Amino acid sequence: xSYPPPPGDYQQQQPMPPxxxxxxxKAIVSLVLGIVAVPALCLCGxxxxxxxxxxxxxxxSKKSIDSSGGALTGRGMxxxxxxxxxxxxxxxVLVVAFYIVLFATGQIDLDDLQSPPGTV
Numbered sequence: 001x002s003y004p005p006p007p008g009d010y011q012q013q014q015p016m017p018p019x020x021x022x023x024x025x026k027a028i029v030s031l032v033l034g035i036v037a038v039p040a041l042c043l044c045g046x047x048x049x050x051x052x053x054x055x056x057x058x059x060x061s062k063k064s065i066d067s068s069g070g071a072l073t074g075r076g077m078x079x080x081x082x083x084x085x086x087x088x089x090x091x092x093v094l095v096v097a098f099y100i101v102l103f104a105t106g107q108i109d110l111d112d113l114q115s116p117p118g119t120v
Contacts (some may be wrong), residue, residue: 026061027074027081030054034084041092048092054085 037050061078102108 021071021073023074024061024065024068024072024078026057026064027078030058030061030081030085031077032081033057034081034088037084037088041088041095045092045096047088048096051085051087051089051092054081055089056085058082058085 033054037047041047058078058081065072
């Protein structure tokens with residue numbers, strides 16, 4: 001069994017269009033960490049960890065995006081995560097310093113924090 005010959009006028013295939021730029025994963029992580037740092041302020045200073053991680057990943061992402069030559073996007077998310085990380089880190093440090101001052105001046109003691117209000 002033989003196959004018929006291919007048609008005589010071959011057309012060259014067109015080259016694949018370039019891949020669209022994609023979001024940098026570190027930018028997404030930075031934004032998520034910055035957002036999670038906001039409610040984490042209530043969880044005994046864990047906001048500080050999320051804030052610092054958002055700062056680091058945001059900065060790394062900005063460098064990756066700038067050096068990618070347009071292959072990566074998401075600089076706005078990286079900047080937003082970076083800024084949220086800075087803001088939440090500063091707020092956390094201020095809240096901790098405030099409580100340290102309250103403890104040092106005797107305005108509040110550990111017994112006040114452990115018992116519900118109105119109980120002895």
